[in-house]
Amino acid sequence: MTAVDARPGRVEVHGVHKSFGAHEVLHGVDLVVEPGSVTVVLGPSGSGKSTLLRSINHLETVDRGYVALDGELVGYRRRGDVLHELKERELLRQRTRFGFVFQSFNLFPHLTALENVVEAPVSAQGRNRREVEAEARELLARVGLADKAGAHPRQLSGGQQQRVAIARALAMKPAVLLFDEPTSALDPELVGEVLSVITDLARTGTTMIVVTHEIGFARQAADRIVFMDEGRIVEQGTPAQVLDDPQHERTKAFLAKVL
Amino acid sequence: MTLLEHRPVAEANPYEGLRVVKARHPGRWAATAVVAVLLAMVANSLITNPRWEWGVVWAYLGEVSIVEGVWMTIKLTLITAVLGFALGTVLALMRLSQSPLLRAVSWGYTWVFRSVPLILQLLLWYNLAYLYQTLDVGIPFGPSFASFETLSLIDKFGAAILGLGLHQAAYSAEIVRAGILSVDQGQHEAAASLGIPRRRQSTRIVLPQAMRTIVPTAVNEVIGLFKGTSIVYVLALGELFYTVSVIYGRTQRVLPMLVVAAIWYVVLTTVVTVIQFYVERYYARGAVRTLPPTPLQRLRGNLTAGLARVRSTSGQDPVTR
Ligand SMILES: Nc1ncnc2c1ncn2[C@@H]1O[C@H](COP(=O)(O)OP(=O)(O)OP(=O)(O)O)[C@@H](O)[C@H]1O
Ligand SMILES: [Mg+2]
Numbered sequence: 001m002t003a004v005d006a007r008p009g010r011v012e013v014h015g016v017h018k019s020f021g022a023h024e025v026l027h028g029v030d031l032v033v034e035p036g037s038v039t040v041v042l043g044p045s046g047s048g049k050s051t052l053l054r055s056i057n058h059l060e061t062v063d064r065g066y067v068a069l070d071g072e073l074v075g076y077r078r079r080g081d082v083l084h085e086l087k088e089r090e091l092l093r094q095r096t097r098f099g100f101v102f103q104s105f106n107l108f109p110h111l112t113a114l115e116n117v118v119e120a121p122v123s124a125q126g127r128n129r130r131e132v133e134a135e136a137r138e139l140l141a142r143v144g145l146a147d148k149a150g151a152h153p154r155q156l157s158g159g160q161q162q163r164v165a166i167a168r169a170l171a172m173k174p175a176v177l178l179f180d181e182p183t184s185a186l187d188p189e190l191v192g193e194v195l196s197v198i199t200d201l202a203r204t205g206t207t208m209i210v211v212t213h214e215i216g217f218a219r220q221a222a223d224r225i226v227f228m229d230e231g232r233i234v235e236q237g238t239p240a241q242v243l244d245d246p247q248h249e250r251t252k253a254f255l256a257k258v259l
Numbered sequence: 260m261t262l263l264e265h266r267p268v269a270e271a272n273p274y275e276g277l278r279v280v281k282a283r284h285p286g287r288w289a290a291t292a293v294v295a296v297l298l299a300m301v302a303n304s305l306i307t308n309p310r311w312e313w314g315v316v317w318a319y320l321g322e323v324s325i326v327e328g329v330w331m332t333i334k335l336t337l338i339t340a341v342l343g344f345a346l347g348t349v350l351a352l353m354r355l356s357q358s359p360l361l362r363a364v365s366w367g368y369t370w371v372f373r374s375v376p377l378i379l380q381l382l383l384w385y386n387l388a389y390l391y392q393t394l395d396v397g398i399p400f401g402p403s404f405a406s407f408e409t410l411s412l413i414d415k416f417g418a419a420i421l422g423l424g425l426h427q428a429a430y431s432a433e434i435v436r437a438g439i440l441s442v443d444q445g446q447h448e449a450a451a452s453l454g455i456p457r458r459r460q461s462t463r464i465v466l467p468q469a470m471r472t473i474v475p476t477a478v479n480e481v482i483g484l485f486k487g488t489s490i491v492y493v494l495a496l497g498e499l500f501y502t503v504s505v506i507y508g509r510t511q512r513v514l515p516m517l518v519v520a521a522i523w524y525v526v527l528t529t530v531v532t533v534i535q536f537y538v539e540r541y542y543a544r545g546a547v548r549t550l551p552p553t554p555l556q557r558l559r560g561n562l563t564a565g566l567a568r569v570r571s572t573s574g575q576d577p578v579t580r
Binding site for chain 1: 443445446448449450451452453454455456457459463464467468542544545546547
């Protein structure tokens with residue numbers, strides 16, 4: 001046994017199965033993400049990447065298998081051999097340990113950028129509003145939007161909206177950040193500004209799991225790359241291993257298409 | 260074209276100094292004239308036909324019993340609207356809940372209260388005392404702490420409020436539900452992924468966005484209520500229409516009294532319409548990039564634009580600027 005890493009943010013996925021109706025989307029996924037590491041998930045459309053990410057913070061309930069964060073089961077409490085589903089309150093508390101960044105931003109359109117960032121720390125973590133506001137302004141400055149605090153989402157460009165969404169996720173001080181194709185709804189010239197924010201974050205030691213099609217970003221920022229196909233993890237390793245010397249036929253075919 | 264040829268394009272704007280003549284619209288002028296003549300005819304008949312009895316209308320418009328009737332109409336409408344939408348919101352949330360029983364009860368409520376005519380419901384509530392002589396407050400199936408005479412609790416006014424409010428709730432529930440459904444699924448997910456508590460998700464994230472869809476239909480309902488309250492004349496409750504009908508029953512001045520009521524209803528509706536504009540503007544924050552101007556702002560904008568135009572034509576400035 002290796003020594004347990006003291007830093008928070010270790011994610012374990014064990015034998016996760018998930019079906020929508022009769023259609024099984026995840027066929028037993030196993031994945032361990034070390035604290036502070038950056039994992040990039042690659043794979044063709046429909047391979048179950050989003051479903052896996054959403055299962056990790058329990059936006060989807062899994063049918064079989066489990067997900068754990070720092071040894072604590074997500075969505076369940078274990079008593080002996082029985083798993084008890086968590087109450088809504090506890091589940092919401094657990095969710096605050098994950099930050100989720102959506103492909104379509106999902107900012108709250110009726111709130112300003114600042115209010116978007118402030119909302120959850122105040123209402124979910126019960127923190128002092130004034131203190132959170134000061135922090136939120138710092139976060140907005142960090143993603144390069146210090147002057148946009150009072151703007152509503154629809155007054156911002158796509159890239160700016162996604163950066164607000166990242167600041168909103170960071171405001172909860174999550175142990176793990178989950179990104180689901182954060183740049184695929186953006187015009188090509190806006191992709192860079194969002195990726196550079198994410199790359200900066202990667203250096204701060206927050207655990208990150210990023211679903212993306214940006215191979216350049218994966219090569220530069222990832223510690224590990226996971227390749228998924230048809231609901232299974234087909235191959236994983238360092239960027240050099242997976243991108244330059246893929247072993248599996250499916251990986252080779254996929255990379256030949258996107259590179 | 261000679262003008263353009265011996266002047267290089269980059270040097271100066273070749274269209275500078277040209278005069279603009281606005282397009283003429285003869286069809287529009289003709290239509291305007293026809294409508295103006297029709298309006299003049301209507302106005303003429305209203306003023307010159309003595310049977311309108313404008314003197315009587317004027318005398319009764321501010322009469323004490325009429326004003327009291329108006330006040331009763333306002334009270335009925337506001338209380339009913341608040342009760343209806345509060346209960347309606349609860350019903351809508353029940354309808355969208357995970358519990359099959361809550362969903363079924365909400366569905367059943369809407370079904371029953373939309374099916375039975377309002378006039379029937381009002382009479383049923385008014386006659387509730389016949390079914391239950393006393394109403395008890397206490398533990399269900401257990402002892403009661405207090406007991407009230409039904410008749411003293413549900414008088415005419417109470418029956419009117421109950422009847423109108425519960426009926427309105429059934430319609431409001433659907434309006435609120437439609438509003439909630441119009442909010443993007445991603446908003447619920449984002450709120451859940453941030454760990455925002457359930458109740459707060461509804462009040463802070465979903466309902467404010469739903470309001471944009473809810474408000475126009477809701478105002479429609481409130482306007483409908485203002486006029487719809489006249490149905491409680493079956494309970495002989497002194498709201499505007501009942502008061503008016505009592506007066507013309509006494510004086511036989513039917514037409515002028517109907518005009519009095521009509522004027523008051525128009526006034527009430529107008530006030531609600533003005534309020535609607537500002538409420539909609541409030542909930543449009545963030546939904547549109549720039550808010551529409553208020554009438555005052557538009558008036559000011561038109562005035563300055565008009566003044567500028569007058570000044571530029573009198574000063575022979577090029578219009579293109
Ligand atoms: N809520 C749902 N109901 C039914 N089927 C679903 C649902 N969500 C996803 N699926 C199906 O599950 C499969 C995997 O979807 P998923 O969104 O995880 O793919 P993905 O790898 O993220 O694809 P993409 O790269 O296009 O985003 C797809 O076949 C999809 O149709
Ligand atoms: Mg996806």
